[in-house]
Structure formats: C-alpha cells, structure tokens
Amino acid sequence: MKKYLTEPPRFRHLWLVILPLLACGQSYIASEDEAFYDAYSDGWTTGDNGGRGFGEWRLLAPEYLSENAERYAGFFIADASVEADLTRSAREGRAFGIFANGIGFEETVAFRSFDRPLGVGDVFSMRFEFDGFAKKFESDSGEGVSSVGVALRTSSEVEDLKALARGRAVVLAVIEGLSTYQILDADGRHNTRVFLDTAGVELGFTLRDEGRYDLQITRLSDQVAHHFEGRRLLTESAAKDPEPTVGSSPQAFAIFNLNGGRHNVYSGAFQISRKERNTP
Secondary structure, three states, X not given: XXXXXXXXXXXXXXXXXXXXXXXXOOEEEEEEEXXXXXXXXXXXXXOOOOOEOEOOXXXXXXXXXXXXXXXXXXXXXXXXXXXXXXXXXXXXXXXXEEEEEEOOOOEEEEEEEEOOOOOOOOEEEEEEEOOOOEOOOOOOOOOOOOEEEEXXXXXXXXXXXXXXXXXXXXXXEEEOOOOEEEEEXXXXXXXXXXXXXXXXEEEEEEEOOOOEEEEXXXXXXXXXXXXXXXXXXXXXXOOOOOOOOOOOOOOEEEEEEEOOEXXXXXXXXXXXXXXXXXXX
C-alpha cells in the first residue's frame, strides 16, 4: 500500500466528519477499509480482511435448508450500477451489503474487531444506508420488532447471532415504526429527531473519558451534521444497574439487519482516526 504525506483522494470525504470531532492536535488514519478493495473482488465472506487496522470479518446468518422456504439472509459486495437503493454510501461504486427478507424473521449480523480498543480521542467513522422497512413477501412474518443499525461493542468475542445483544456499548438503529434514527446506550433510548436519509448517513463516534462518547450524524443528502455529545456508554452492569459503572473501551463493531425486508443495509468507508499522542 502506498504511503501518503496527506490522505489520498478517496479518503478526503471523511474529514467532513473527522475534522469537526477532533478538538486539537495532529491526527492520522490508523485503520481503514473499503468494499472496492481487492480483498473483496470475489465477494464478502467470513475471514475476509481488507484494508488495515481491523480484524477479520465474522458474518453470521441462519442457514435455510429448504429452497422453497422463501427465507433469505446474507452478505454481498453491492454494485451501485445494479442496486437501485444504493446511492451515496457507495465508494468507487461499491459498498458492503446485508439482506434479510422472507416469510419469517430473518437476522444477519456482520462482526469485526478493532486491532486495538478505542482510546480517548479516537474517532470511528463509517457510512450507513437503509431505505426503510418494506415487505418483500405478502406473507412476511409479523413477529418481532424489525431493526437495522450499527453497534459498538466492548467485547470482540463472537460465537453466534446472540453476541449482538452482549457487550453492546452504543447502538445507532432504525426501528420499524419510527421515522428517525435512535440511539441506545446507558442513557436509555434517545430519539435523535434526525429523519431517515435514503441517501445514507456518515457516522462519527468519538470516545471521551469517564465512559462517555460523542456521536456525529451527517446526512449525505444535504451534508447537515447533527451532534450528540457526552452520552454514556452502556456496560453489562448498566443494563441492570441504574448507576452504571465506567465500562471498557469499545473493541469491535457490528452491522445488523434484523428482518429489514425488501431494502438492503449498506455500509462502508470504515476508518479510525487517532491523535499522535495515542501512537504506541
């Protein structure tokens, strides 16, 4: 990989998120990955590891043995020239795609660890796109609450789909029946009042001290940024204790599509920015 004195052109868009989030000091891109990298030229599967600064992908979805079941869940590299619902979250015309649709309640989760836990001042950023819930089949299951989103996790351990509910530090989600993005953390569920953007959003999570974080949501349709500062990370004890203790730093992230229906979840442009003083 070539080294640049400044960031190459394909990364410049992310400074729209990163620069406002950095209070002071020089920073550098410690981790990055894109769906158009060579590692994904043959698709997106468990064990893939493009870019740098992240662990291998763990892609989990149920296996439906019957071809007549009309239940579909999985992962693919999406091409903007093919997918009508993929727009501005694509980079170089590519994005990571997750689908979960059928006559049941289909679930898919993509897990990935950080090479090292996020430290104070680190910024994890990415793009996320979802056009809203719509049935693909008339007989689609009415059971459960459908949701899609992104979670930062305090655990890098993954055994099965249930891992999504364990070790969550913060979740940014779209929940069926609600028209705005929702934050779930130690402060409870918070309505951001940022309406779902079918062009996608750019997310920037900045880790603060004392178990807190800032979140910036930038709508890609109009480049308007919304800030949510000083919120508390959720810990395992926080789910049961009204006075949660300071938790571990996020060690991983997950992208989930829980019965999203007709529209796919798209993501990409993964980066971690660190200040120079955090350099080992």
